Amino acid sequence: DADVTQTPRNRITKTGKRIMLECSQTKGHDRMYWYRQDPGLGLRLIYYSFDVKDINKGEISDGYSVSRQAQAKFSLSLESAIPNQTALYFCATRGGSGSPDTQYFGPGTRLTVL
């Protein structure tokens, strides 16, 4: 089984709809991240969390919110989706004594907002 999973893998929605993307991990890492990727722009950080009680905005948090329900779960919500939120979204985790700086990415969620 994959260490970092994301659901759904693909989603098409309409402008104005609320949508939630979910991320779960079995790596036991305390740090979790949400990124979006757009062609030519690389990965941009939306939100990050260092533990259940510590959530921080990234560089592009407007229009997004997050919830860290447990150490293993970190959800990203779009309260009212708009077309320019069409992108590939990745969840990532970091931690562990072996490679504390390494980030491990989930498989991604491709979101299309019509």
Add this chain to the structure above:
Amino acid sequence: QKEVEQNSGPLSVPEGAIASLNCTYSDRVSQSFFWYRQYSGKSPELIMSIYSNGDKEDGRFTAQLNKASQYVSLLIRDSQPSDSATYLCAVKTGGTSYGKLTFGQGTILTVHP
């Protein structure tokens, strides 16, 4: 100025050649540097990390870091078509425990037979 900049390419090299990928960063206190490879439609995977000035070799990959010039590079020797992917440079900013990664826009590499 972007915090982390890469030449977006595409970079095209023949099979067996050396591919050279470059990255510059703006935060002088950055201490940790990473190269990720991303195949089309897939998630990024870490291939190299480097923390000290100089070269670090791992198989066909060599990462080079020059903190004075704020420059990090990745060399791929004996390039193979399977190396064709987008390569993302990432720099860790902030403290050891609370630092976050800032990514460049990625360089598309194509290795042609």
